[in-house]
Amino acid sequence: MSDSPALSRKDVMGLLAKAAPDRLAMLIANLGPEPEIAWLRPPETGTVMLRGRIGATGAPFNLGEMTVTRCVLRLPGGKVGHAHVQGRDKAHARRAALVDALWQADPQGIETAILAPLRDDTEAARRARAARAAATRVDFFTLVRGEDE
Amino acid sequence: MYVAVKGGERAIDAAHAWLAEARRGDAAVPELTVAQIREQMTLAVNRVMTEGSLYDPDLAALAIKQARGDMIEAVFLLRAYRTTLPRLGASLPLDTAAMTVQRRISATFKDLPGGQVLGPTFDYTHRLLDFTLMAEGEAPRAPTAPIRDEPVPHVTTLLDQDGLIEATPPGEAEPGDLTRAPLELPADRALRLQALARGDEGFLLSMAYSTQRGYGRTHAFVGELRIGLVAVELFIPELGFSVEVGEVELSECETINQFMGSKTEPPQFTRGYGLAFGQNERKALSMSLVDRALRWQELGEDDVGAPAQDEEFVLSHADNVQATGFLEHIKLPHYVDFQAELELVRRLRREALPEAAE
Structure with missing residues (x-):
């Protein structure tokens, strides 16, 4: 069970973008019927140029692009939701923008219903990878060779 | 005089239809899904994404399937697709x-x-063919150990x-693209x-x-x-x-x-x-x-x-x-270029060997 830190909108949007699309869809379905939305910018897929840094810490260089889908929508109450999500899944972008808008109207309700479960998923996935990595960490040991005897 | 030549459309269509059949291979063998390629041919997907210069595992897997496993053809497909997308921006430098x-x-x-x-990693493996992979078995599971954060x-x-x-040297200069x-x-x-x-x-x-x-x-x-x-x-x-x-x-x-x-x-x-x-x-x-x-x-x-x-x-x-692209274009018809070369060689031979021509 996650604690409930006061999330910034930046944190919320990041969590939604990185959520597994099926999982986000399921959590939204649990909320009941979706509100009518108006598109301010319908979902559009494009690319974002990913930049690295020379020697990891130096000046930026262009590594290559990544697909990203973005959209902006408005709820009947007037809240505007934005999404920029990795990949080409327009339904996922719509859901991320929808929850961004819903969160602005009801931060606590969305935290409990959607964000906390997503954070648990993210943490579980991270721990599963980290635990596998930990098992492949090398523990060096030195053999006593007894040359001095 | 230059005479434009048309034709070959029927042959091209038939060639592409055969390509599609050959891509599928023996229909008695189950068809590969894009998800299978993405999950099980991951390093091929990574290479196509890197050289295709587009991070999208699904598209790279599709390109590999379409290209029948020809990696450079798959890279080409991904590059071509990329040009159809608008550029939405550039990321902050990856940390x-x-x-x-x-x-x-x-x-x-x-x-x-x-x-x-x-x-x-493949490091420290013995590079012996593992025949157990030819048999269907349970999905292997990696061991875990306590996480040291x-x-x-x-x-x-x-x-x-x-x-x-x-x-x-640090810097924030806009890099060339x-x-x-x-x-x-x-x-x-x-x-x-x-x-x-x-x-x-x-x-x-x-x-x-x-x-x-x-x-x-x-x-x-x-x-x-x-x-x-x-x-x-x-x-x-x-x-x-x-x-x-x-x-x-x-x-x-x-x-x-x-x-x-x-x-x-x-x-x-x-x-x-x-x-x-x-x-x-x-x-x-x-x-x-x-x-x-x-x-x-x-x-x-x-x-x-x-x-x-x-x-x-x-x-x-x-x-x-x-x-x-440059290498393979020489497979395409060069009939006129070659005709000119042929004429030239014939003329040079006539000049070099006048008696033979007579």
Whole structure:
């Protein structure tokens, strides 16, 4: 069970973008019927140029692009939701923008219903990878060779 | 007189229909899904994403399927698709120090903060064919161990603290983009790295190997190789702040190379840098050796005339889509060109052998 830190909108949007699309869809379905939305910018897929840094810490260089889908929508109450999500899944972008808008109207309700479960998923996935990595960490040991005897 | 010739449409259509049938192979064998390629041919997907210069595992898997496993054809397909998409922006520079590492090794330091983490590697395997993979079995599961949540700093920062390695000059200058403006030579290091990142793995491997064998030797140690997930952050102008839009898997290699010093610099180690999409360590390693070799001028080293030191040679021939495009175009009809050559050779022979012509 996650604690409930006061999330910034930046944190919320990041969590939604990185959520597994099926999982986000399921959590939204649990909320009941979706509100009518108006598109301010319908979902559009494009690319974002990913930049690295020379020697990891130096000046930026262009590594290559990544697909990203973005959209902006408005709820009947007037809240505007934005999404920029990795990949080409327009339904996922719509859901991320929808929850961004819903969160602005009801931060606590969305935290409990959607964000906390997503954070648990993210943490579980991270721990599963980290635990596998930990098992492949090398523990060096030195053999006593007894040359001095 | 030039006579345009048409025809061949029916033959082309039939050839493409046969291509589709051949791609499917024996219909009695179950068809490969794109998801299967994405999940089980991951390193092929990574290579196509890196050289296709587009991070999208689903599209790369589709390209591999469509290309019947021809990697360069798959890279070509991905590059072509990329040109149909609008550019929405550029990410903030990826913070590889904050990578959640699944593999991190150093050949220069045994004990280092964060440890040596082998990850899912072919290293230390026996390279014996595993016939159990021909039988269907249960999905294997990797062992786990307690997580040690500790920072995994870059190895070079350890040397950096003592001034033993060249500093990496920080900067925020807008890097050149060879997908927007044609590559002009000489190129700065940022442009070179972009070209190398897109470059053919086999070509870069051979170039890197040539430096190891003495053609522009730089004596590289793998200071660090790390592979893992890095968050991608994008500034959204209409919101006025940046957001994480996703995560990418990256392979990063930093080599530590000998440097005897110059008129202005005391002896210290120098660096080569490689970065690639996905687990792609041969590419990252090759890239960092070639990056280092191309820096001879900046570091005041001698031009020994080695291919890997020749920026124009390396950067002009590293791109496999350009290379294959020019190479394979000679398969296309050159009837008129060849007719002219034929006429020329006949005339020269007539002039050289007048008696034979009579």
